[in-house]
Amino acid sequence: MIDFSLSTEQQALVEKARDFTKTFVSPVAAKHDRSGEFPHEVAKEFFKAGLMNPHIPKEFGGHGRTVLDHLLVMEEISVGCTGIGTAIDANSLSQTPVIVAGNDAQKKEFLGPMTEECMFSAYAVTEPEAGSDVARVKTTATKHGDDYVINGVKWWITGGSVASWYFVLAKVDTKPTGFLVPADTSGIIRGAKEHNLGQHCSNTVRVTFEDVKVPSKYRVGEEGDGFRIAMDTFAHTRPGIAIGATGLARAALNLSLEYAKRRRTFDKKLISNQGISFKLAEMITKIDAARLLAHKSAWLVDNGKDNNREAAEAKWYASDVAMEAAVQAAQILGGYGFTNEMPVEKLIRDAKIYQIYEGATEIQKMVIVAKLMRLREV
């Protein structure tokens, strides 16, 4: 049975997130884009509204929401601003390894406090020489008695300078292993904020670990489980990236549509030109397709099914749709799509990262092909 409708609770969640976006996100999007300031105030409101940290299980004080529920919220937030969306939702990425592979003591210690106050955590996996090729990480964790000592450099860590703790992927001998590291541990050095092309208010920094001592109880899973945990995490979080991109594409469509219905050229409305209206038709169709892929990949993981291929499809396709929609929106607005006084040029800058982070488009295609090669037919 296929049912594309939302439950009453889900519909209420969408409306709540939509109101939140219009009240707290969109009005400050341009300001944060210009200043690059981390959106602490928005995050506090997000937390107060009960929309932050949706995945934390109820037994640890969280909402215990499904991945699909999370997508419904994040699509609305992303229509407002994907920079703010990334900043206030980066917790999801770092919390997921704890949720999927952590023990109860770790969940209580690291996730519990995040349900009581607005706090941040960060997923410290990427390194200067290891982005898409996660298994190549050079950070080491050396066993000393009952502790591990971590040394290495993590790069482009979202939320890195506001985090209270990190999920760190390091190698014990040659085995990739995950650790939970409180941010106030001696030896952690947070770098300056990176000045990126887009999503300016998302806090992206370098985090250096110099002889950082971590007790064994903070190891997630067994030694050597790190790569699997990182990949399992992406199965939960890539649908979220796909929906963020979908939200951005929706923003591009909303702006283009309103503009094309109002602006007059050659004595008629812009939308009356087929060259413009067809762009809008293509945008909505691709947005619908991207959303369906994202929802399906979320539904699969919520129901305990393998979603690797579908999550990769969703992430790849939606990020391309976001980029294309943003560029087309600028084309529809003409010169006004190129000025930073209008909200469209920001969409182009913000969209690009979707084709890169949490596995570049090329990696998504590799995941899809890897799955495809195991099939006789489709």
Place this chain on the structure above:
Amino acid sequence: MSEISRLADKITTALKKRVYGKTFYCPVCHLELAYADADADGLVVCPLCGVVIELADVWGHPLPVVHDVEINRVQPKARMHPVLTHAPVGLLPFALLGALFLAVVSLLAHLLPSGENALLHSNEFQALLQAMPAISQITLLLLGLSVGFSLFTGISGYVDWLRRYGGRPYKVIQLKIYLTIAFFVVGLAALLLHATGMVFGADGLVAASLNGTLMTLVYLGLLSVQMGVIAVLGHVGGYLVFGR
């Protein structure tokens, strides 16, 4: 320093939000305008560059769509308002300085030791005390001119608003009108205190009493409020003329 500028930014943003409500920027000249500036059809004419904007709100994002431009705008025949503006702005700081000087000299006159060789009895200080009534009168004159000119500045601004801006109820102009009224009323109160001798006596000094001290503080407070008001007025006016 960044903390101070962040705090200042927070206060400015909160005040702006209170006065203007939600705002957007003219996509042509970058002037910040209020949503409330749009008429019933959602149209706004930018007071700076003259483009006719249809304002749409898309998910909380302002989307100003430019439809037209007023290229034959009424220009002021004599630029009275910009010229007159400089009179109250230029005179008030000197009135405030005069008032501060009078207050400080009064303080010294009342507090300095009165021995044979004391500063109080020096020829220079005695000469200064003799000049105090004149300084008080000059301060009063400067204040009077500043407040008086503000009336003409306000009237010329009002005429400009009707002619050049078509009397459109822009929030920024409303703010200027309210601030001008505030400047004038506060200025009149300060003038009254000074002219009636409630602050400075015939000798140009503050009376050595609690009442004298209180009146001086109120007087200086009123002048300070005027300085603040005129600083905001000047900033807002300059922004309206030159944009961002």
